[in-house]
Amino acid sequence: MAQASRSKASLRLIGDSLNPKEISALLGCEGTTMYSKGDVRVNKRTGKQYERKSGHWSLVATECEPEDIDGQVSEILSQLPSDLILWNELASKYSIDLFCGIFMEKSNEGMDISSKTLVELGSRGIMLALDIYDGAE
Template sequence: MAQVGRSVATLRVAGVDLVPDEVSELLGIQPTHAQRKGQPSRSGMHLATFGLWRLEARNREPENVNGQVEELLSQVTSKLEVWRVLGRRFEVDLFCGWFMNESNEGLDISPANLLALGERGIQLSLDIYAPTTAE
């Protein structure tokens, strides 16, 4: 089986009453992107209906989701109590986008990374993109 062609990964914390600066203080890092509820969108076409804090890993080609998990978790606090507090108040996930070049590609997530995500209560959210065919 071939390796997935490209991967993106983003640690996300979201909630109606989320204040990005509070999340930054708890996690010990500024986000790649943040928004507060009621804030105009980037396009200015609508107002945000919830708060969002995002930290993006470098895109990898070919995929290296294990490297992306390690990159993200190495930048934020390892204190599990902080993660429990965040998980009680907000939705916390690791969004991964996997972009295939062929119809049968795969990847592995290490037990250490699965454990690290689980200990922190970080849900794994996957979008898997099939290769496009030229018409």
């Protein structure tokens, strides 16, 4: 089995009451993308405005080619506190996931995620979400 061609990963916290500045202060790190429920976004292509339906804080890892989810998780978590009490508190208030895009060039590409990575995510209450894109035409 060939390794998947490319991967993207971002840690996301989402919730109606989420205050992105508060999350940044708690985690000691500015998010890559941050907004509060009710913030207005303007679509660059159409100019249409719409309100954000929930608060959002995310931190994006460097894109990897070939895929390296283990490395991307390590990159993200190395910037954040390891205090499991803090993570438990955040997980009780917000939806938390590691959202990953896995991109294949051909069929039968795959990937492994180490048990260490799975424990790091699970102990923090972080769900692993995978979007897998088939490279076939």
